[in-house]
Amino acid sequence: MAKIIKLDDKGVEFLEKIMELSGEIITLCDQCGTCSGGCPFITEMDVNPSQIMRQVMLGQKNIMDSKTMWICASCFTCTVRCPRDLDVSKVSEALRQVKLREAIDFIDIEEISDEEAKKLPSIAIVGAFRKFTG
Ligand code: SF4
Ligand code: SF4
Known part of the structure; x- marks a missing residue:
């Protein structure tokens, strides 16, 4: 049953x-x-x-x-x-x-180093902030 x-x-x-x-x-x-x-x-x-x-x-x-x-x-x-x-x-x-x-984000902006930020395409950064942060 x-x-x-x-x-x-x-x-x-x-x-x-x-x-x-x-x-x-x-x-x-x-x-x-x-x-x-x-x-x-x-x-x-x-x-x-x-x-x-x-x-x-x-x-x-x-x-x-x-x-x-x-x-x-x-x-x-x-x-x-x-x-x-x-x-x-x-x-x-x-x-x-x-x-x-x-107010619980999936990524922390502070954890992205300047070096990493320079390597990432800007569209990826914008997309990530839209999806992963409030
Ligand atoms: S939309 Fe569906 S198939 Fe595509 S990543 Fe999400 S769960 Fe997987
Ligand atoms: S959501 Fe996934 S598990 Fe549920 S009916 Fe659709 S395909 Fe099947």
């Missing part, structure tokens, strides 16, 4: 927040794993894309500690392949927004 998992209030609140921010009905995910199977950045991730969907569905806020949402490059490979028409990149972006709104 299938086990029914009941979310507590905080879990429901987290799930609803991510669904609202992403615009995705995350509960439609059937955990087929297609997104994880085709993600070109999977080797850099600590939690795979389908697990991200599952943990958000279960209201597990500790998923916010994963680096996957920062690694996701919004390449949309998973989006075009998802049989449920879900966009994992939007879910990643919603998770990033929650973190950045808490």
